[in-house]
Amino acid sequence: MTKATFRSRKASLLVPDARTKARNASERWFRLTGIAAVSVGILALVFLLGSVLDNGLSAFRQTHIEMAIPLDETKLDVSGKRDPALMAKVTTVGYGKLIQASFQKMLEDRGVDTEKIKPNKLMGLLSKKAAADLRDMVLANPDLIGTTLTFNAMTNGRVDGYFKGRVTLESAERDSNISPEQLRLAQRMADAGVIRTKFNWAFLTNPDASELRPESAGLGVAILGSAYMMMIVLVLSLPIGVAASIYLEEMAPKNIWTDFIEINIANLAAVPSIVFGILALALFVNFLGLPQSAPILGGLVLTLMTLPTIIIATRASLKAVPPSIRDAALGVGASKMQAIFHHVLPLAMPGILTGTILGLARALGESAPLLLIGMVAFVKDYPSSPPNGFFDPASALPVQVYNWTQRSDPAFAERASGAIIVLLLFLLTMNSVAIILRRRFERHW
Amino acid sequence: MDERAKMSARRVQVYYGTNHALKNVDVDILDKTVTAFIGPSGCGKSTFLRCLNRMNDTVASARVEGLIEMDGRNIYDSRVDPVQLRAKVGMVFQKPNPFPKSIYDNVAYGPKIHGLTRNKAELDEVVESSLRKAALWNEVKDRLAAPGTGLSGGQQQRLCIARAVATSPEVLLMDEPCSALDPIATAQVEELIDELRSQFSVVIVTHSMQQAARVSQRTAFFHLGSLVEYGETGTIFTAPNDPRTESYITGRIG
Numbered sequence: 001m002t003k004a005t006f007r008s009r010k011a012s013l014l015v016p017d018a019r020t021k022a023r024n025a026s027e028r029w030f031r032l033t034g035i036a037a038v039s040v041g042i043l044a045l046v047f048l049l050g051s052v053l054d055n056g057l058s059a060f061r062q063t064h065i066e067m068a069i070p071l072d073e074t075k076l077d078v079s080g081k082r083d084p085a086l087m088a089k090v091t092t093v094g095y096g097k098l099i100q101a102s103f104q105k106m107l108e109d110r111g112v113d114t115e116k117i118k119p120n121k122l123m124g125l126l127s128k129k130a131a132a133d134l135r136d137m138v139l140a141n142p143d144l145i146g147t148t149l150t151f152n153a154m155t156n157g158r159v160d161g162y163f164k165g166r167v168t169l170e171s172a173e174r175d176s177n178i179s180p181e182q183l184r185l186a187q188r189m190a191d192a193g194v195i196r197t198k199f200n201w202a203f204l205t206n207p208d209a210s211e212l213r214p215e216s217a218g219l220g221v222a223i224l225g226s227a228y229m230m231m232i233v234l235v236l237s238l239p240i241g242v243a244a245s246i247y248l249e250e251m252a253p254k255n256i257w258t259d260f261i262e263i264n265i266a267n268l269a270a271v272p273s274i275v276f277g278i279l280a281l282a283l284f285v286n287f288l289g290l291p292q293s294a295p296i297l298g299g300l301v302l303t304l305m306t307l308p309t310i311i312i313a314t315r316a317s318l319k320a321v322p323p324s325i326r327d328a329a330l331g332v333g334a335s336k337m338q339a340i341f342h343h344v345l346p347l348a349m350p351g352i353l354t355g356t357i358l359g360l361a362r363a364l365g366e367s368a369p370l371l372l373i374g375m376v377a378f379v380k381d382y383p384s385s386p387p388n389g390f391f392d393p394a395s396a397l398p399v400q401v402y403n404w405t406q407r408s409d410p411a412f413a414e415r416a417s418g419a420i421i422v423l424l425l426f427l428l429t430m431n432s433v434a435i436i437l438r439r440r441f442e443r444h445w
Numbered sequence: 446m447d448e449r450a451k452m453s454a455r456r457v458q459v460y461y462g463t464n465h466a467l468k469n470v471d472v473d474i475l476d477k478t479v480t481a482f483i484g485p486s487g488c489g490k491s492t493f494l495r496c497l498n499r500m501n502d503t504v505a506s507a508r509v510e511g512l513i514e515m516d517g518r519n520i521y522d523s524r525v526d527p528v529q530l531r532a533k534v535g536m537v538f539q540k541p542n543p544f545p546k547s548i549y550d551n552v553a554y555g556p557k558i559h560g561l562t563r564n565k566a567e568l569d570e571v572v573e574s575s576l577r578k579a580a581l582w583n584e585v586k587d588r589l590a591a592p593g594t595g596l597s598g599g600q601q602q603r604l605c606i607a608r609a610v611a612t613s614p615e616v617l618l619m620d621e622p623c624s625a626l627d628p629i630a631t632a633q634v635e636e637l638i639d640e641l642r643s644q645f646s647v648v649i650v651t652h653s654m655q656q657a658a659r660v661s662q663r664t665a666f667f668h669l670g671s672l673v674e675y676g677e678t679g680t681i682f683t684a685p686n687d688p689r690t691e692s693y694i695t696g697r698i699g
């Protein structure tokens with residue numbers, strides 16, 4: 001038998017030997033790579049947020065022209081009966097004339113030189129929506145007739161863009177929708193304090209608008225649609241997901257069938273979302289006949305998509321509850337259900353809620369399946385309040401972003417970025433709620 | 446069968462899957478007596494203990510054969526609800542496992558789910574008397590709303606005993622209740638076990654032969670899944686019949 005020999009290591013403790021140096025070097029490398037990766041990530045995030053904010057923040061500002069409009073009874077309600085049916089006979093053309101007269105008079109009063117600009121060009125400074133807005137206001141409140149209304153007209157998207165730097169005198173030369181003279185007039189109006197910039201509430205409340213009037217396009221319908229869908233997803237996926245997890249984790253026998261189900265749930269979480277859209281089209285629309293473009297349909301699709309996420313998160317949190325708690329409960333004679341609902345579930349709650357909210361956040365940002373079920377349609381009317389509103393056509397935030405990026409007018413690019421900011425704010429809020437709930441429910445054992 | 450037997454086991458076999466973990470065990474648990482189960486790790490003493498309140502039901506692969514009776518009724522009868530059985534046969538575990546709730550709620554949980562009290566005053570009474578029986582009342586009476594998990598290890602274990610006592614069990618099973626405790630806490634729990642004996646039978650699984658000798662009146666020695674010897678504690682420790690028992694208590698095997 002040969003005696004094993006070892007190399008003696010008689011190096012000083014103060015001088016690292018070659019092996020130690022190599023080990024330290026590799027550790028240093030790993031650290032550096034990590035720091036580099038994190039830095040690249042942070043830079044990318046800063047760039048993303050920077051560009052979105054840079055492009056989108058201006059969507060929250062809108063230039064307005066304030067004018068006093070005498071609502072003349074002889075023009076708006078000839079019969080004098082305030083009968084809505086008769087009043088509705090006055091079209092937006094009639095209201096447009098009223099606005100035009102007031103607009104011209106206001107410019108004269110404020111001493112703004114219109115350079116004999118043609119009336120239709122003058123009206124081109126205002127949003128095409130202005131007349132319709134005024135008409136809606138009067139029809140909704142006939143008592144206004146006979147009074148002088150202080151009316152805030154939105155400026156046209158191009159004029160608005162001029163004050164935001166998107167439209168210039170040079171670009172106006174080539175633009176059939178706006179001329180440099182109009183922009184110069186707008187500049188004089190701004191100098192005279194006639195055009196003023198305000199916070200753009202309409203962006204958050206208005207429905208979508210056509211290609212021709214980007215200034216009045218808003219997220220109202222999309223926010224409502226997304227909110228309705230989130231309600232449906234929460235109400236359906238949380239109880240179903242938690243119940244399914246409890247059954248699978250705590251009650252179901254462990255056999256080949258439950259293994260099969262388990263694998264499939266994990267796979268479902270990874271299925272591309274557009275596949276769920278096709279499923280919804282076949283099942284909910286073609287078979288069950290649910291209305292297309294409706295939040296109920298979108299909500300159901302997103303529920304299907306969110307369920308695997310919730311089930312996986314819930315099962316993981318149920319597993320993380322120490323078995324000693326179950327033993328303790330069973331040991332004093334609690335039934336299985338009591339042990340689960342009194343002790344295990346409360347301890348698993350933080351994980352379940354976090355998983356649910358993350359699942360909801362993913363559902364909120366999902367657009368692909370919604371495109372397939374027709375939520376990409378142009379929806380101008382607000383859905384009514386729930387539960388009937390669940391069956392009315394609506395849009396959704398991410399789909400609205402997609403929609404607006406398709407349009408040619410650069411004003412919609414600004415709106416799309418603005419919509420992304422709104423979407424991000426919603427996601428941020430949901431994640432904060434998840435963190436707060438987690439903190440709140442967290443208990444130590 | 447012994448006349449004073451509270452529970453009796455005959456030819457009990459336990460299988461975990463194909464593993465025959467417990468073979469042919471016959472034991473009588475006497476009323477108002479402390480019975481100790483001793484033996485080396487993996488000998489089946491905890492397995493047998495968990496048969497007595499059907500906690501093995503929660504292990505999917507476990508299969509119990511043979512007869513275990515309590516007051517002459519087979520506890521594995523299909524008509525027996527294990528939930529009701531466990532209210533009568535309480536259990537204290539190796540590691541203190543109070544619920545992450547207040548001290549009060551820990552003790553009140555059993556009476557609440559079994560509907561043992563009619564109102565808050567009665568429940569308060571049960572909580573107090575249980576905590577007194579567990580020799581914990583004086584230490585926690587001013588902070589019943591504090592979390593049970595905030596107590597020291599020994600206090601937590603006594604809280605678990607109070608929790609088990611609160612359902613007024615007829616048998617109390619203790620699975621190495623002192624293995625996670627320091628010697629002072631151990632002494633307190635042992636003293637407690639001796640007091641509890643006046644009210645019901647206590648079955649204790651322990652690794653410490655000194656503890657078995659100190660607290661029990663009857664001792665069962667398990668080895669490799671079989672019951673080797675069962676009898677008066679004094680006899681087992683001074684004049685064992687079986688050479689394996691002698692080897693174990695003198696430290697030659699185990």
